[in-house]
Amino acid sequence: MEKIIDEKVQGQSLVFEQKKENNKKLFIESYGCQMNFSDSEIVASILYENGYNTTQNLEDADLVLVNTCSIRDKAEQTIRKRLEKYNAIKKINPNMKVGVLGCMAERLKNQFLEEEKIVDMVVGPDAYKDLPNLLSEVEEGRDAINVILSKEETYGDIAPVRLNSNGINAFVSITRGCDNMCTFCVVPFTRGRERSREPKSILSEIQDLYNKGFKEVTLLGQNVDSYLWYGGGLKKDFDKATEMQKATAIDFAQLLDMCAAQFPKMRFRFSTSNPQDMHLEVIQTMAKHHNICKYIHLPVQSGSTRILKEMNRQHTREEYLDLVSKIYELIPEISLSQDMITGFPTETEEDHQDTLTLMEQCKFDFGFMFAYSERPGTLAARKLVDDIPNEVKNRRLTEIINLQQKLGLERTQRFVGQTVEVLIEKDSKRSDQHWSGRNSQNTVVVFPKENYKAGDFVMVKITDCTAATLIGEAVGYSEIMN
Numbered sequence: 001m002e003k004i005i006d007e008k009v010q011g012q013s014l015v016f017e018q019k020k021e022n023n024k025k026l027f028i029e030s031y032g033c034q035m036n037f038s039d040s041e042i043v044a045s046i047l048y049e050n051g052y053n054t055t056q057n058l059e060d061a062d063l064v065l066v067n068t069c070s071i072r073d074k075a076e077q078t079i080r081k082r083l084e085k086y087n088a089i090k091k092i093n094p095n096m097k098v099g100v101l102g103c104m105a106e107r108l109k110n111q112f113l114e115e116e117k118i119v120d121m122v123v124g125p126d127a128y129k130d131l132p133n134l135l136s137e138v139e140e141g142r143d144a145i146n147v148i149l150s151k152e153e154t155y156g157d158i159a160p161v162r163l164n165s166n167g168i169n170a171f172v173s174i175t176r177g178c179d180n181m182c183t184f185c186v187v188p189f190t191r192g193r194e195r196s197r198e199p200k201s202i203l204s205e206i207q208d209l210y211n212k213g214f215k216e217v218t219l220l221g222q223n224v225d226s227y228l229w230y231g232g233g234l235k236k237d238f239d240k241a242t243e244m245q246k247a248t249a250i251d252f253a254q255l256l257d258m259c260a261a262q263f264p265k266m267r268f269r270f271s272t273s274n275p276q277d278m279h280l281e282v283i284q285t286m287a288k289h290h291n292i293c294k295y296i297h298l299p300v301q302s303g304s305t306r307i308l309k310e311m312n313r314q315h316t317r318e319e320y321l322d323l324v325s326k327i328y329e330l331i332p333e334i335s336l337s338q339d340m341i342t343g344f345p346t347e348t349e350e351d352h353q354d355t356l357t358l359m360e361q362c363k364f365d366f367g368f369m370f371a372y373s374e375r376p377g378t379l380a381a382r383k384l385v386d387d388i389p390n391e392v393k394n395r396r397l398t399e400i401i402n403l404q405q406k407l408g409l410e411r412t413q414r415f416v417g418q419t420v421e422v423l424i425e426k427d428s429k430r431s432d433q434h435w436s437g438r439n440s441q442n443t444v445v446v447f448p449k450e451n452y453k454a455g456d457f458v459m460v461k462i463t464d465c466t467a468a469t470l471i472g473e474a475v476g477y478s479e480i481m482n
Helices: 034-048 073-092 103-107 109-115 128-139 187-191 199-211 235-240 243-247 252-262 280-288 305-310 317-330 349-362 379-383 390-413
Strands: 024-030 052-054 063-068 097-102 121-123 144-146 169-173 216-220 267-271 295-297 335-342 366-371 419-427 434-439 444-448 457-465 469-477
Touching (some): 024 034, 034 063, 034 169, 121 128, 252 267, 305 317, 317 349, 419 444, 434 457
Parallel strands (some): 024 052, 097 121, 169 216, 295 335, 335 366, 444 469
Antiparallel strands (some): 457 469
């Protein structure tokens, strides 16, 4: 749950520029969080150099890959239906090979390959460089599998091909894995221990994006605030580092400062944050730089300290509220969003009310809210009984969603009458005569096109709003364009 899942892009097939000498076709589809979509770009880059062009026509594909998510049962069921579709086409095109990538691959490897025999290849999140070897195994008629979790792999040496890119926004991965061991979450088991990418390779990738005209970068990781580079190695082994390594180590606040200072004409976001690791220095760095967006996704999961302890979250209700208070103090214009799980085992009505009152105090702009779904292999599944009836979960979830919609409208209305900086991203969904972009606080802004173009930073006077969208008129270019 520590990852934002955008339901609008689930199952998106990816395509990029064709290479004439490539004679095989790859169909790659992604589900889950933005980390999975970022990983698909890495996979496509590796296979692009090994003879594969992408296609959006499933029937034409020599190789079909689905990058999977295990965060919720719904995600797994969706992917299983897609695998049934692939195998129906495989009966017509028996030479087509099917592979499963990512989190589900690691968790259900034996089931997919040996018991159900529904795929030819299973590849875990740390094994993508092994794809050419695994494909050779498949071509020779053998099932292929590599789900070994790495202590070092960050894919920092792979230049991702930007798939279905608008040429404006890009994601740059800075960490992989997670050490937090929240009882509801499968990520530590499917993506391994936490390690950070070398700053030089991160800045080099951003430089390449800048040279290609990209205007906004989101620094990505299961837990970006925990970023720590000290020459390589796992985050948990930092206490064994040499004195020199510790003295020259770079944390997330420093990395963020380097990015903003080196690329003043680009805008920076980051996701996802963890309350226990968001230190004051990160907030101060955000306040210091105009081009670091004033938006933080800060998962809380519950407003009850008792439930947070059951979840093995490393913060209490009081600590979370104190952190939010400091954020608002240093960056009054900030927008915050949350992840929330309702109906966790043993949750009482009092715990639920704690969640609602925390939401009111924090005044979240957005939210990603779910009823608890037991995930096999997690600590919660092994040690706790899923004892909250579905009708209770659904009722509590409805109350949380209704409150968030109310808060979201109030937070959006605060911009009416203000002039905000907007990065133009695309045509408005409702009218090709209007642009759509986002302000620093991540709220969508729609305004007439006039003579502006996609990729421009524009100042927009807000005249009206809906619950989630600001409506206004452009009044000129932003200073960032100078």
